Amino acid sequence: MSKLRVGIIGAAGYTGAELIRLIDAHPYLELKFVAARENAGQRLDQVIRSTQGVDGLGELMLERFEEGDALQIGKKIDVAFTALPHAASARLGGALLDAGVQVVDLSADFRLKDQALYEQWYGQHPRPELIPQAVYGLPELYRSKLQGAQLIAGPGCYPTSAILPLAPLIKGDLIELDQPLIVDGKSGLSGAGRKPAQGTLFAESGESMRAYKVAGQHRHTPEMEQELSVLGSQDWKVLFTPQLAPMIRGILTTTYARVKAGVSAAQCREAARDLLQGPLISILPEDTLPDTLHVRGSGRAQIAYAIDDRTGLVLSIAAIDNLARGASSQALAAFNISRDYEEATGIPRLAQYP
Amino acid sequence: MSKLRVGIIGAAGYTGAELIRLIDAHPYLELKFVAARENAGQRLDQVIRSTQGVDGLGELMLERFEEGDALQIGKKIDVAFTALPHAASARLGGALLDAGVQVVDLSADFRLKDQALYEQWYGQHPRPELIPQAVYGLPELYRSKLQGAQLIAGPGCYPTSAILPLAPLIKGDLIELDQPLIVDGKSGLSGAGRKPAQGTLFAESGESMRAYKVAGQHRHTPEMEQELSVLGSQDWKVLFTPQLAPMIRGILTTTYARVKAGVSAAQCREAARDLLQGPLISILPEDTLPDTLHVRGSGRAQIAYAIDDRTGLVLSIAAIDNLARGASSQALAAFNISRDYEEATGIPRLAQYP
């Protein structure tokens, strides 16, 4: 089988670097084009230093890619992974799509189905007409729609960690309606990106645990609400608290909801095993709890449930690697499905432990 | 003024080490006796290596202290800080109290007022008759009762971080009754103690965020419920989720409750400024959020509030140093009050930043 030719637009950030690692090990893909606006003209191994000395990779030249280049670049690649700031991603990804290239977008541009909602959170959408054809790239919930998809919207990191465990509770009718869902998320620092900032220096973050954009200010809130609401009979409201923890990778998310009377944790696990199937998810047995260390570098999500009878609450806990399952490896899994490859092709199923 | 003579029973653990640091810098105290069962016969600087070369401190000998020694030791010290496992703390602290020594206990032994509840969580209480005279050492809520107290029960680390921000909401009648309180706590690894264990090795914890003892299994739950319930008109139920974050010191706790209609975050801050007064607490202004890094090594607690109108929830966020405000410096502040010293005597009011 001849390999598909891949381009990465936005190769100099952390999700770009993770894509390079994954695509390099993927048996059916070969990396043909890497673009990074601010590093154009540099060798890849000057920017992603782990590619130093890696034959055929480190010496790739980073290019500058503009809309006007889409036709020409479209002849060189079959699929593009766009890992750019919002708006730029839709604009450049849209141009490639127009040129016949399959696009897997890691930005927020094609996640929200409601253009008005998008524009309320992100500003004007450059290609709103493309929104309807985008498929949300969460394998466990969109596997059949992803088959043959030409435009894939890679889910956000926090939303992945909240939607996976909450979906079975909603779909299985296990929690009370008309109650808010609470999502308490903790992310490693790579989630804040590679751009220099005082707050994410090692010296500022190394012994720091802190919340930010609380009480409905974080843009991942509408994404969670959209995906949870399509699963059931009502529009769900989410209170999302993002927090930074002093680790490089990983998200641990704890959710709280009011459980229906009589529902057991075993039933929650059962509902999760029914709904969430595939090679990259673990519904943990009773008395085992997720740990970001145990999924680091892998595409795996770990999920557990517990019920507190005294308060009538069900809590779920999920652990993912924010750059892998929360971004690049999940985008690759969705792409694999779109091409009818085995879902986990090229994706480590085992974490780097320790 | 001649200095009071201090003994630390349980000097080899992390709260013991923190007590040594604080007492060494306290103008009215002098350390006269250090006991540590497993390290008896060693010099202090072999066990707490930071005391190496510190005149008059590093060369102290660690002793073994038993109940039968209480009368003799009671002649050498005026106050004892007991930092032992539960039951042992009550037993040895009780013996010193009998011998006329003031006792500040950092274990859980004198926190719960209901003996039956204690025994449900911790097993048999060795000195239940002492429970009524113990004063809970949270300065902001028990300042007047602490004056002259002979037996002080130092609050737990997680409870400190939950009670402080929730107390004003309850006392101020700002949240709905008959709703559970959710306490989502994240602690640094020093909270797990100095005893070797696989799970708290650096290699197992360094990139790990994980929950443990969820859904009502953690012993700090009844302590939170007791202290919150005495403040208002009902018994509160708490769902507490403890989690470990890869840092040495610090607790960040986020709480969720249903806010009464029309209550604003400004009102929550106002209620907190009214109820929580003193030199070691900061109610943060709007748009500033707590950070464990900014309280590390100090006795300070930072507290913030936010309200999410869409879900009708109020969230509080608190940051403390688990070994300082969550244990040793809070115990010292309570002691200072008991002796009519200025509350923050010997307690760093500024964190070690960064």
Add this chain to the structure above:
Amino acid sequence: MSKLRVGIIGAAGYTGAELIRLIDAHPYLELKFVAARENAGQRLDQVIRSTQGVDGLGELMLERFEEGDALQIGKKIDVAFTALPHAASARLGGALLDAGVQVVDLSADFRLKDQALYEQWYGQHPRPELIPQAVYGLPELYRSKLQGAQLIAGPGCYPTSAILPLAPLIKGDLIELDQPLIVDGKSGLSGAGRKPAQGTLFAESGESMRAYKVAGQHRHTPEMEQELSVLGSQDWKVLFTPQLAPMIRGILTTTYARVKAGVSAAQCREAARDLLQGPLISILPEDTLPDTLHVRGSGRAQIAYAIDDRTGLVLSIAAIDNLARGASSQALAAFNISRDYEEATGIPRLAQYP
């Protein structure tokens, strides 16, 4: 091609866990047997939690393996990776070798060629007669001898990081004779193993940089001296300083030697490119320096040289992942060579960055 059947003896430690990750992704190997004395009877996913939910892996049962079981186990596996404490490794690995199994040993038991020297550092050798047939598994220096090897001695982590950069200087006759070599090594905490110990708790190690076993006390000293001495015309003496750095994985080693007059850093790099060839080594260009982050999780070693004309010293800097290039992936590369597979088969050539 039918897959070779693999056993891991000592599967519950960190090098064992890394072997599991690598073997699981290796196209020609399948894991058939996992032994771990203290965890015998447990499922693998209870002990190596990252295998939870991984089909065909997590449900493997850990067994207890004794010498007397060698014949029986020998029928089930073609190759054994032994990752045990010294002496135990030679004893059990020796028994498997007797039973016709190829053995790749990750302990120190077959590294030293001089039995007396081994016994001076490690105590009695249980199978000294096997020493001569063992091949030292450093691919760049022993590639031809490794072909067909039945007993491979996986190099130590620190020695790998010192021998690789120093070998070209010696072989190329670029440094002065009769001068000691200084090896200043810094290792992450996983190098200290998975056994609980106070000194390697997160709280003791998280902000700690410290030396241990200095001035010739560390057992890796004779291994370095042996391998460097066989390369040239004299016996080299090494002063090795091991130090612990607060990271999970990684070794950064800096060496100092007296350079011959007129030798340039470019000549050192040239000598290194001549001697050290293969897919898993990067001789860095001028002005680029190694970084443990850029090799983490990969089998790659990064090496750089600099010369200080003022002092007449040449320094080399090497970065490796102590569990990968310093243990498990290097053992696998040596095995690959022994079987005439491509050297990097199943070994990530790209680090997990960040």
Add this chain to the structure above:
Amino acid sequence: MSKLRVGIIGAAGYTGAELIRLIDAHPYLELKFVAARENAGQRLDQVIRSTQGVDGLGELMLERFEEGDALQIGKKIDVAFTALPHAASARLGGALLDAGVQVVDLSADFRLKDQALYEQWYGQHPRPELIPQAVYGLPELYRSKLQGAQLIAGPGCYPTSAILPLAPLIKGDLIELDQPLIVDGKSGLSGAGRKPAQGTLFAESGESMRAYKVAGQHRHTPEMEQELSVLGSQDWKVLFTPQLAPMIRGILTTTYARVKAGVSAAQCREAARDLLQGPLISILPEDTLPDTLHVRGSGRAQIAYAIDDRTGLVLSIAAIDNLARGASSQALAAFNISRDYEEATGIPRLAQYP
């Protein structure tokens, strides 16, 4: 005693923050003026967030200080600590000195006695005529000269960690002449400053150990050479290798020199105890080694020696806190001496452990 009035010029960086912590706890000092060019107009608690809620401190306004303001500011303060980039520090500190203010400079501007050497490394010196009157602020070596000093040059962090252990070896004539000194230093990330940079982000540094400015490129080299050369009979050459370790604070420095025949480690310790006296230094006993964790936040330096008979080398190991003993607390100790206060006044003698 009325308190001396203090100004900090450059209060927004890490050494400035550490000065604030120390001065706030100093019994004879009161902070009257804080300047920070880029943060002028902000409250101190917006910039140094640990001062939030600290009475009389958090509400201080950061000002912009220019040379022309020196006369006016000189009326408000008795002593200024200047913690600015080089050249700016000499320019503004010089202006304050002209206005009669005592100046303790934490930059490199007054460390090198040879103007030409300074200008080779740092560019033009704005106030070379002040160099002769500056006293190098290393208490153990300059205690008598510091008495009454009006201009103090605070030593660099790495030089402190190298000069302290090497000085007794040189002064005691314990090492061979005509041999280079090797200084292998490892620093925490706070040493890289608070300015945002990609390389010091948490995600880039958290599992990274790396060298930089090797082979004589680092500016601390001439400072070490100057201070070591004045102690003995020859000009010493130093090869200095700076390296970054993933911790917030701390420097561990290992040095290598050729020992004179017959010299023992006990003699080295003896020489160190003779030369290095005072309340903030620990010469560790045999078999105890320095650890950055055990000096963190304190003004203490820990020093140990070992001799390797096989190679004829002596190694010294020193641990300091780079922001405390390596910058702010050492500057304060030098100031204390200049004013005839007890040397450790206001300086924690015990580390924050853990």
